[in-house]
Amino acid sequence: MQIYIDQKDKSKVAIVESSEIEISDVQGALDLMASIKYTDGCDKIMINKSNITEEFFDLRTKLAGEILQKYMNYNVTIAIVGDFEGYDSKSLKDFIYECNKGKRVFFLKDKQAALHALHSID
Numbered sequence: 540m541q542i543y544i545d546q547k548d549k550s551k552v553a554i555v556e557s558s559e560i561e562i563s564d565v566q567g568a569l570d571l572m573a574s575i576k577y578t579d580g581c582d583k584i585m586i587n588k589s590n591i592t593e594e595f596f597d598l599r600t601k602l603a604g605e606i607l608q609k610y611m612n613y614n615v616t617i618a619i620v621g622d623f624e625g626y627d628s629k630s631l632k633d634f635i636y637e638c639n640k641g642k643r644v645f646f647l648k649d650k651q652a653a654l655h656a657l658h659s660i661d
Contacts (some may be wrong), residue, residue: 544579550658553581554650555590563568563592568606572615581656582614585650588621596623598630607644618645618653 540557553575554585555561562568575581594600623635623646638644642660647653 542579542622542658543584544581545654547657547658550567550571550583550660551579551581552583552585552654552657553579555584555586557587557590559590560592561586562595562606565602565605565609570610572610576613576615583616583618583660585618585620585653585657588619588623593620596626596628596631598628599636603634607638611643616643616645616657618647620647620649620650620653
């Protein structure tokens, strides 16, 4: 796993790049967040959908809710980048839509859109 920092003025975004699944459970998500927050000084994270276990996208597992609640509790903003059109779940589509209306969690199609959204947050 590599972590790159994209800085725009005072805004810093940690970009996670990996060929592995980096978030497979709540503890893994917390470890990643803590490492980035305290080592790199970032409270904004961009990660690819492929670096997150597929269970996250099955809302019945409650994994997404648990992980995202932890990130919110620690004041960390996250953008998950990837193609979400392939999911048939209406509840997941609604969840993604609602998240994208807020300012803490984003599900976006590409890296540029994610960086723009994350850098726009104070």
